[in-house]
Each structure stands twice: as C-alpha cells, then as structure tokens.
Ligand SMILES: NC(=O)c1ccc[n+]([C@@H]2O[C@H](COP(=O)([O-])OP(=O)(O)OC[C@H]3O[C@@H](n4cnc5c(N)ncnc54)[C@H](O)[C@@H]3O)[C@@H](O)[C@H]2O)c1
C-alpha cells in the first residue's frame with residue numbers, strides 16, 4: 001500500500017514507519033519536525049517537511065491507500081496551560097486531515113488515540129466500553145477527534161481505526177524516544193543513569209497501590225507497531241473501530257526504577273515528591289478486543305526487556 005504517516009519523525013511514528021517499510025509498503029512521512037527529528041525517518045521513506053495544515057491537501061491529491069495519523073501535541077501538563085495549542089494543533093488539524101481524506105477519497109485511517117480519553121477509571125483493566133471522562137485537555141482533544149472520526153467514517157465510508165495506547169516504552173533498534181521536553185518516567189530514569197540528572201522524583205508514595213506508587217501498563221513500541229499493521233489489514237469501510245493497546249498488567253513506579261537499576265547497574269537515587277496533578281493511581285488496559293478481533297498479541301511484556309531496549313537506544317544516541 002502507499003501510506004502517508006503524519007508525525008513519522010517522532011517516537012511512535014518513526015517506529016511504525018520503519019515497520020511499514022520493512023513490510024514492503026511505500027511510505028511518505030509528513031512531519032513539521034516541531035518535536036520530531038529528520039534522521040528518525042527510516043531509510044526508504046520519503047520525508048515531506050511541512051505542517052499538516054498547509055501540506056495535506058496537495059499530498060493526498062497524489063493518491064494514497066491510507067493515512068496513519070501520529071502527529072499531535074501530547075504533553076499533558078502543557079495542554080492545561082495552553083489549551084488553544086491543543087484544540088488547534090490536534091482537533092483543527094485532524095479535521096483538516098479528515099476533510100482532505102474525504103475530498104481525495106483516501107480509504108483508510110489509523111489514528112493514535114490514548115488512554116487519557118478515559119480519565120480516572122471506575123474499573124481496571126479498562127475496556128473500550130468504559131466511560132470517557134478525560135481529566136486533561138490533551139485527552140479531551142483526542143476524544144473529540146475520535147468522535148469526529150466516527151462521524152466521517154460512517155458518512156463518508158472511511159475505514160477507520162483508533163488505537164488507544166497506554167504507556168508506550170522501549171525502542172525498535174535505532175528508533176526510540178527522544179522528546180525535547182521529556183516528562184515520561186523511563187527516559188527520565190535513564191537520564192539519571194547517564195549522569196544527566198541527579199535523581200528521579202517519585203510522584204507520591206501514598207497511592208492506594210501495593211507499594212504506594214502509581215501503576216501503569218507499559219507497552220513495548222514494537223508491539224504497538226504490530227498493532228498498526230493489523231489495524232490497517234482489518235479496517236472496514238464505513239466503520240470506526242476503537243481498540244485499547246496495553247499488556248493487561250501494571251508496573252509500579254518503584255518496579256520501573258528497580259528494572260532500570262538492574263539494566264544499567266546504576267544505583268539511581270530516587271526521592272519522594274508530591275503527587276503530580278491529574279495522575280490516576282492505576283491505569284491498566286483490557287486489550288481483549290484487539291487480541292480477539294485483530295489477532296494482536298504483545299510479545300515484549302517483560303519490564304527488564306523493555307528497559308534494556310530503551311537503554312541501548314539512549315546510549316547509542318550518546319555514542320556510548
Ligand atoms: N508516547 C506515548 O506514550 C503516547 C501514549 C498515547 C498516545 N500517544 C500518541 O501517539 C502519537 C505519537 O506520540 P509520540 O510520543 O511519538 O510523540 P512525538 O512528539 O515524538 O511525535 C509527534 C510527531 O508529530 C510531528 N507533528 C506535530 N504536529 C504536527 C503537524 N501539525 N504537522 C506535521 N507534523 C506534526 C512532530 O514533529 C513529531 O515528529 C501522538 O498522537 C500521541 O498523542 C503517545
């Protein structure tokens with residue numbers, strides 16, 4: 001297939017673009033490099049360095065079999081301080097993309113949604129039928145886009161799939177996580193091991209969990225990429241399918257830090273800090289639907305293995 005990958009110079013998009021190229025697809029990456037890196041675009045893919053708003057119409061006029069839409073603003077804290085950046089950058093931009101797909105008859109869409117669409121869950125593991133009550137602007141914009149996709153798919157025959165990622169982690173060879181402003185736990189802990197930061201702050205030790213720290217469902221980015229390939233195969237015209245992607249079990253912040261100590265051999269000093277606003281205690285996915293309907297089976301579920309891949313990638317960046 002000829003596929004357009006928006007945000008393919010970013011973390012998840014570059015890994016998926018690499019997997020698509022490996023699988024024999026023709027890949028064009030559309031990325032404005034606002035948080036991505038040109039050298040993260042895999043060999044064999046064409047990079048169009050531009051924003052979606054200005055370039056999408058001209059590009060889709062070339063004729064594509066589908067779009068994988070990763071491009072977004074995705075910092076939860078920033079989304080609360082500057083909501084306009086998120087409503088415009090995520091929702092308005094995605095509407096432009098949907099309108100261009102409709103105009104040019106682009107048949108398939110796979111969209112990066114998020115666990116943040118659910119907010120504080122009533123039950124864990126979280127199924128797709130759980131109430132969607134996002135607690136931050138980032139999650140609200142992703143939910144709004146999901147609603148728009150449902151409408152466009154139903155009315156204009158687009159075969160659409162939204163994948164709600166839980167906590168993405170790990171690396172796929174030379175493709176990994178290098179956000180300019182890093183807020184995610186594993187890369188921050190690895191920065192301590194590299195001597196770039198003195199200690200890791202553990203945001204709260206008084207949560208209602210076994211060891212008192214927050215629990216999250218960490219999904220290896222290569223398993224995530226597999227799900228995108230399956231989503232493309234199973235997408236059905238006129239339908240908008242929504243799938244959670246997680247391993248179905250959680251690791252606490254302390255367990256993640258311990259795994260990083262084991263992999264790096266560094267003591268990684270940790271200090272307890274106040275809770276971070278908006279953090280739920282436990283987020284774990286039920287991904288039964290993706291397993292049953294897509295035949296998806298995450299294979300890299302061991303935390304030490306996930307951290308090892310992230311560590312190798314992080315060290316390679318430093319030429320270590
Ligand atoms: N990383 C996670 O843990 C996680 C979890 C849930 C959902 N997601 C979603 O997955 C997607 C990818 O996340 P990521 O961690 O790879 O982020 P990222 O910041 O590394 O990648 C986003 C990419 O999109 C590009 N971009 C942003 N706005 C653009 C625009 N208007 N036009 C063209 N390019 C644009 C950026 O330059 C960047 O390369 C996002 O939609 C994010 O919301 C990520």
Ligand SMILES: O=c1ccn([C@@H]2O[C@H](COP(=O)(O)OP(=O)(O)O[C@H]3O[C@H](CO)[C@H](O)[C@H](O)[C@H]3O)[C@@H](O)[C@H]2O)c(=O)[nH]1
Nearest residue numbers: 114115116166167183184185188201202203214253276279
């Ligand atoms: O320095 C840090 C950084 C994080 N944490 C904790 O580590 C856990 C994981 O935090 P991350 O920031 O790595 O990830 P989040 O769970 O906050 O966010 C992830 O899940 C969200 C869904 O709620 C969105 O999908 C978002 O894009 C995705 O990164 C949280 O309990 C957080 O409080 C710390 O203790 N110290």
